[in-house]
Amino acid sequence: MSPKKIAGIVLVAIALLALPLVLTQVGTAWVRIANLAILFVFLSLGLNIVVGMAGLLDLGYVAFYAVGAYTWALLASPHFNLHLSFWAILPLGALLACIAGAVLGAPTLRLRGDYLAIVTLGFGEIVRIFMNNLSAPFNITNGPKGITRIDGMQLGDLNFMQTDTLFGLAFTGPAKYYYVLLLLLMLVIIVNLRLQKSRIGRAWVAIREDEVAAKAAGINTRNIKLLAFAMGASFGGVAGGMFAAMQGFVSPESFILHESIMILAMVVLGGMGNVWGVIAGALLLSFVPELLRYTVQPAQMALFGRMLIEPEVLRMLIFGIALVLTMRFRPAGLWPESRHKREMNEAQEKAAA
Amino acid sequence: MSATATVLLEARGVGKRFGGVQALKDVSLTIRRQEIYGLIGPNGAGKTTFFNVLTGLYQRDGGDVLFDDQALDLETPYRVAAAGIARTFQNIRLFGNMTALENVMVGRHVRTKAGVFGAILRTPSQRAEEAAIKRRAEELLRYVGIAHRANDLARHLSYGDQRRLEIARALATEPKLLALDEPAAGMNATETAGLRQLIEGLRADGLTVLLIEHDVKLVMGLCDRVAVLDYGEKIAEDVPDVVQKDPKVIEAYLGGGVGE
Numbered sequence: 001m002s003p004k005k006i007a008g009i010v011l012v013a014i015a016l017l018a019l020p021l022v023l024t025q026v027g028t029a030w031v032r033i034a035n036l037a038i039l040f041v042f043l044s045l046g047l048n049i050v051v052g053m054a055g056l057l058d059l060g061y062v063a064f065y066a067v068g069a070y071t072w073a074l075l076a077s078p079h080f081n082l083h084l085s086f087w088a089i090l091p092l093g094a095l096l097a098c099i100a101g102a103v104l105g106a107p108t109l110r111l112r113g114d115y116l117a118i119v120t121l122g123f124g125e126i127v128r129i130f131m132n133n134l135s136a137p138f139n140i141t142n143g144p145k146g147i148t149r150i151d152g153m154q155l156g157d158l159n160f161m162q163t164d165t166l167f168g169l170a171f172t173g174p175a176k177y178y179y180v181l182l183l184l185l186m187l188v189i190i191v192n193l194r195l196q197k198s199r200i201g202r203a204w205v206a207i208r209e210d211e212v213a214a215k216a217a218g219i220n221t222r223n224i225k226l227l228a229f230a231m232g233a234s235f236g237g238v239a240g241g242m243f244a245a246m247q248g249f250v251s252p253e254s255f256i257l258h259e260s261i262m263i264l265a266m267v268v269l270g271g272m273g274n275v276w277g278v279i280a281g282a283l284l285l286s287f288v289p290e291l292l293r294y295t296v297q298p299a300q301m302a303l304f305g306r307m308l309i310e311p312e313v314l315r316m317l318i319f320g321i322a323l324v325l326t327m328r329f330r331p332a333g334l335w336p337e338s339r340h341k342r343e344m345n346e347a348q349e350k351a352a353a
Numbered sequence: 354m355s356a357t358a359t360v361l362l363e364a365r366g367v368g369k370r371f372g373g374v375q376a377l378k379d380v381s382l383t384i385r386r387q388e389i390y391g392l393i394g395p396n397g398a399g400k401t402t403f404f405n406v407l408t409g410l411y412q413r414d415g416g417d418v419l420f421d422d423q424a425l426d427l428e429t430p431y432r433v434a435a436a437g438i439a440r441t442f443q444n445i446r447l448f449g450n451m452t453a454l455e456n457v458m459v460g461r462h463v464r465t466k467a468g469v470f471g472a473i474l475r476t477p478s479q480r481a482e483e484a485a486i487k488r489r490a491e492e493l494l495r496y497v498g499i500a501h502r503a504n505d506l507a508r509h510l511s512y513g514d515q516r517r518l519e520i521a522r523a524l525a526t527e528p529k530l531l532a533l534d535e536p537a538a539g540m541n542a543t544e545t546a547g548l549r550q551l552i553e554g555l556r557a558d559g560l561t562v563l564l565i566e567h568d569v570k571l572v573m574g575l576c577d578r579v580a581v582l583d584y585g586e587k588i589a590e591d592v593p594d595v596v597q598k599d600p601k602v603i604e605a606y607l608g609g610g611v612g613e
Contacts, residue, residue, distance in 0.1 A: 190473075191473050194472050194473055194475060195469065195472050195473065198467065198471075198472030198479070198483070199461075199462060199465055199467045199472065199482075199483070199486070200467075200468065200469055200472055201472070202451070202455060202458055202459050202462070203459065203462055205448065205450075205451055205455075206448050206451070206459045206462075209447075209448035209449055209450055209451060210446050210447070210448055210449075212410060212442075212446060213442065213446035213447065213448065214448075214459070215409075215410065215430040215431060216408055216410065216430055216434065216439075216440055216442075216446075217434065217439075217459055217460050217462065217463070217522060217523075217525075217526065218430075218431050218434030218435060218439075218460070218462055218463025218464075218526045219431060219459070219462050219463070220429075220431045221431070227469065231469065
């Protein structure tokens with residue numbers, strides 16, 4: 001690695017580590033927003049395996065997020081009076097999501113494109129409706145009221161619900177979650193990058209490119225597709241667990257179709273298949289709505305003296321325009337897979353020669 | 354030599370029907386080791402259907418195939434590949450957005466075993482395997498003569514190079530039988546000559562080749578034995594000189610009014 005690159009990495013690392021302390025000065029809400037953004041990066045990276053690498057259009061991805069969240073909620077709350085440790089619940093949430101992924105994958109193996117999208121969409125809704133209705137005859141999920149007073153994270157003596165002071169710096173609860181999420185995110189990025197450049201990752205891409213040729217080239221497409229669903233889902237499970245711990249409350253409302261579409265939009269906008277593009281897409285679509293929330297109202301008040309357009313409405317409008325423009329001008333996403341980039345570099349080299 | 358030692362593949366009574374069309378009717382043929390075996394016939398005779406049945410892409414209605422003294426599992430394509438049959442496609446099917454090198458690396462899938470955990474943890478065995486996959490893929494690209502295009506996307510390769518790349522990917526699965534579906538289709542004379550050299554080289558290296566081809570000159574010059582299909586039925590199987598003079602074969606080609 002060049003010294004320049006190392007210096008760059010160190011700078012980014014310092015910036016990421018200092019971020020919650022800076023954001024706390026602006027307002028703790030912004031640290032929470034950053035945490036949610038990291039969760040969405042997480043989810044997008046999981047969905048990227050299924051959609052970006054293996055090319056399986058999954059519109060029900062939020063179901064796995066829900067499985068992870070409810071696993072944490074049920075095993076660490078007064079609802080069943082269970083208070084298991086973080087070390088048990090998070091892996092369990094990932095495992096259950098993984099199984100849910102395989103269960104969804106199995107009947108859809110023969111489906112492609114639109115048909116697969118519709119079945120996965122249905123699966124996402126089924127999971128949400130289950131959560132909504134599993135309150136009778138046995139109250140498992142507490143129905144639409146959701147589960148409240150979920151335990152936060154507790155690592156040894158470190159309680160994530162209170163503020164600690166270290167070296168004269170105050171670390172609030174959300175700030176502490178931020179560091180855990182950042183650490184998990186690093187792991188997920190490494191897993192993603194390594195899978196991409198492996199025998200399995202190549203098999204996924206091969207299936208995306210031409211399933212028949214992949215079969216003839218000796219790939220067990222059934223198992224490799226199931227693996228993509230299961231791997232992608234397990235990321236969703238981890239993100240769900242962290243979501244439940246951070247929010248302290250889960251209800252079926254958090255896992256609607258809209259969320260699946262948002263995550264898919266992040267993957268598509270950023271650049272399907274490219275880890276860094278997906279991260280950029282997720283961060284962009286997480287922060288822009290929040291920025292709107294804080295700027296649109298004052299701006300309109302200042303300009304017109306009253307609210308003309310609600311931030312929520314404006315958000316969908318901007319997303320819609322952004323996606324249309326992306327499809328028109330950068331169909332491979334803002335930051336497409338390196339293969340495409342390599343191609344462009346080659347073209348430039350040839351032009352220079 | 355005993356019969357089993359010389360015979361690599363024996364198809365017995367293979368049949369395939371699409372609705373009312375009998376695409377393959379009771380096709381039996383025998384391919385010997387290290388031979389270049391041609392499969393010819395007029396358009397729609399069932400040649401490609403036979404390939405698809407043989408490689409597990411279509412489910413057969415009857416018959417079975419003995420390969421390398423073992424019954425071949427024709428239901429699952431990847432098991433066919435694992436048993437040692439690799440193929441190319443009439444209308445080239447590459448992984449367009451992967452590089453030439455990656456395309457060949459995919460072919461190594463069936464002979465390697467690193468899984469998810471190996472990849473995530475980058476275990477020494479996984480890294481060694483990955484390096485070996487890459488090395489072998491590079492060798493194969495050199496072998497088919499397109500090493501200089503290793504890092505180009507498959508879809509940017511010229512038509513002839515794509516054909517070669519498809520062969521390299523098939524070779525990466527370490528086949529005993531290489532099935533080529535019209536490899537010379539759309540090639541010019543120079544490219545065809547190069548292809549012919551490549552196929553002869555493959556046989557010299559111990560491979561058996563099954564060839565579907567329309568270029569009669571190529572088939573007659575290259576193949577040791579030829580089978581002719583017509584309306585899904587095998588009407589002849591012999592050395593090229595004999596097949597060429599077979600009245601049934603002449604009838605099949607000329608009787609249809611195609612005029613080859």
